[in-house]
Amino acid sequence: MSDNGITLYDLQLASGATISPFVWATKLALGHKGFDPDIVPGGFTGIAERTGGKTERLPAIVDKGEWILDSWLIAEHLDAAYPDRPTLIGDPGIRPSAQMNEAWLWQNAVGPWMTCYLVAYRDRSLPQDHDYVTSTRERMFGNRKLEDIIVGREDRLPQISANLELLRSTLRENPWFGGETPNYTDHRLLACFLWLASVCDTPALVEDDPLRDWIDRGFDLYGGLGRHPGLSNIFGLQIRDGDPEPFNRNPVANGLSKRNTGVASTSGETARITGKATEQADA
Structure with missing residues (x-):
């Protein structure tokens, strides 16, 4: 107890x-x-x-x-x-922004990942749950068989990874979505990757994905809650010729993420948008 x-x-x-x-x-x-x-x-x-x-x-x-x-x-x-213990939500604005981010992640990754892992989802469930998982998930996806739904997942997985740039761009400048420390936004988003680890029988993200640092630190939180031996490694996706890049390997800072501290801080972006960078390179 x-x-x-x-x-x-x-x-x-x-x-x-x-x-x-x-x-x-x-x-x-x-x-x-x-x-x-x-x-x-x-x-x-x-x-x-x-x-x-x-x-x-x-x-x-x-x-x-x-x-x-x-x-x-x-x-x-x-x-x-328990107000004397570390705050989860704090500012009331955290809830709507967290819900928006979570809804975005479900639309762009969790739902598409589900179509890749439904068979493992069923097979890893408790034996008495197999019929329930099969019937409910097949109904969710237009009464198609689970085995048919996952067909083509090797084509979908690289694109799902490529769609996660919104997370990566934020985490390039912040250790957590809560800023210097995790808050309930981090927990909601990390929970989606923990779900992924529970069902992925083939990796969903490449080994060097920039999300890995945040995910690894998140899985290690609170005594390693996310290190259950029943979870799979979500990293190790193999990219084939013709697949999209799994993440942006050459991110460019812009007004959404950087601070303007004067002409020098924005000169590179100014050169790009005015074409001066190209003209100088041609010269």
Whole structure:
């Protein structure tokens, strides 16, 4: 029994690794607050029975007898109930910006990655969950068989990686999305990569992806929450001739990310947009 009175209802694969990105976000939030909760294990089958009819979706925590459902409500509860511990959300503007970033990541990566890993998603689930995963995920994707949905994934994976430049551009100038330290925005986004590690039976990102530093540091947080032995290495994608570059290897600073401190600080960009850089090179 933990000494803080918090119980977390987990959603797991056969390996014991967490599958749900929303449960991952809650695990990271609890770690951020310094809590080591009691874990109630289980998969998709029997959630209502495990929770005594309180919910059929996870995550859920019980904090000193109080049930809190939904990962965002849990984070807000932890900040309100434990203001003396490190803050998760803080400024109210963090929530809408975090939700926008997370929605962008789901649209550009999590959803497309799902089409690449649905068979592994099913096969790694608890045996009693295989039918549930198959029927629900096939329905989500137009009643197509999981084996048909993943066809062509080797063509899609490099493009999904290339679509993540928004994350990379921010992390080139900031160690965390929370600035100098991680906050709940980092936890929400890292949770998507932890979900990826739970289902990827072939790597999704190249070895030298600039995201690796942030992801590795994120997986190491709170005693290595993201280092469960049931998770796969997400790095090692092999790029073939004709594939798009998996990330921008020659990023150019612009007004979205750099500070103007005078003419010298903007001269390079000015030369590029006026064509003077090309004229000088031709000369």
